[in-house]
Amino acid sequence: MRLLVLGTGSMAKSQVSHFKLIEGVEVVGAVDTDPSRLAEFSDHFGIEKRFLAIEEAIAWGDFDAATNVTPDRIHHPTTMALIAAGKHVFCEKPLAENYADALEMTTAAETAGVINMVNLTYRNVAPLQRAREMVLAGELGTIKHVEASYLQSWLVSRAWGDWRTESRWLWRLSTGHGSNGVLGDVGIHILDFAAYGAATDIDHVFARLKTFNKAPGGQIGEYLLDANDSFTMSVDFANGALGVIHATRWATGHLNELKLRIYGERGSLEIIHRPNGSQLRGCFDENIETATWADIDVAPVPTNYQRFVEAVATGKQLDPNFRHAANLQKVIDLAIVSEKERRELNLLSEEVGMTPGPEGAGNVEVLPIAV
Template identity: 70%
Template structure:
């Protein structure tokens, strides 16, 4: 499979490393509007063809599929052009800036009959996949309560660098620079982690967002620090189960950690994923009586990158698809409105 990588930022480096390790994949081209940046990137990964516009790459056309690793606001126009050209696309998250654009992308990809996927990277966590299988097999009975969190500490710790002086972090704190805060940055990940692990769709959402004071007048240079730092939301799932989901960048002691707890009427499951790895625990069967938790071996799973390659080769659509990502984007959009109106809003498919 001949792959084009669109965008050459930090995440594009991960795409190049991952795809290069898959047998039969040849990264044949790279695209970035900055000539120096695309040149450096292409040289680093020994990519023969480099372009400063998607139009030029499409005119060349000698590629089978595309990894779209452009900034969030660029996903929609570039992906729509790729769909029009009949090229399968693995797009970075979020699929688009809002539900309307995400839906347009999903509709177009489905109408064109091309493979489309969104790189929700925590689908690569074997413990999450195993948890979902256990839920679907009825090992914890009917799901009643779901608890999920995504905790980071880069507003407290300098482990990732000093956000006060680094534009790559400052823009994430500024609505004027296109950020929707922690909700927009990791909200889609933890919502997918919770709903996919529990094998349930989200029906209603109520959300509160909060941006805390971080600098005099909440401004550093050109950056107004007004994007949300923390969110907390309650969810109703499609089967009537209740969910509590929260995320924060102020969580000291947690560099980057996702946690999911799923409780049913016959048992419970816990998934923890952080920089040290993943863990899966369950309290099922006779262990429910004495609250005994046992750690389970989740094995290994294919990555999104491998599954995208397989889907392109076979022509069989794989998940997570554009449609799935669009439905998650609907929940994120409604979360913002919910905070503004202090109201619970419906997120199921018939919502207008």
């Protein structure tokens, strides 16, 4: 597979490092609007073909697939151009800034018949895959309750850099620079983590978002710091289970931690994923009486990168695909509406609706997410 890299920032470096380890993958070109960044990236990975615009790369055309690692708001126009050129696309999350754009990308990719996948990176967590298998096999019985959290601390820690001075963090705090805050940035990850791990669809969501004051006047230079820092979400699942999902960038002591707890009538599972590794624990059988949890061994799983390469090679679409990511974006869009309206909203069609429900009610209804 001849691969084009669109965008050459830090995530692109991580992606290419993974792709280059896969047999049969050749990174043949790179695109970036910043000449110096493009040169540094291409020199580092030994990439000969370099382009300052996606149009130049498409005119050249000597590639089979592209990985789109541009900023969020650039995903839609560049991916649409790649699809129109008949190229397979591996896109960073979120798929788009809103559901309408994500759905347009999905429809275009499906109509063109190109392989389309989204890099929901925590699908690479083997305990998550094993937990889903156990749920689907009925080992927990009927799922009753789900807890999921995504905790980061980069607003109180400089472990990843200083957001006060670095544009790569500041843009994530500003809606004017294309950010939907922690909800748009990592919300898609924890929504997928919860729904995929619990193997059941999300039916309803009721959300609260919070933006905390971080600088005098709420602004640093050109960046108005108005994107949400924390969110909480109450959800109903299609199987009747109740769920609580939340995320924040103010979680002192948690650099980057995802946690999922799945409670069933016959047992429970807990997944914890941190930068230094992940863990799966369960409470089953006689351990239920003493509330004793035991570690569960987990085998390695293919990464998203490996699955994308396999999909391109075989022509068989694999998950997570654009449609799934678009459905997650629908939930995110409705969570934002939920916060603004502070009342029940009903989605009566596949379009994201904003029809108010009864006065004082507190639910946002969405169509089920296929997992």
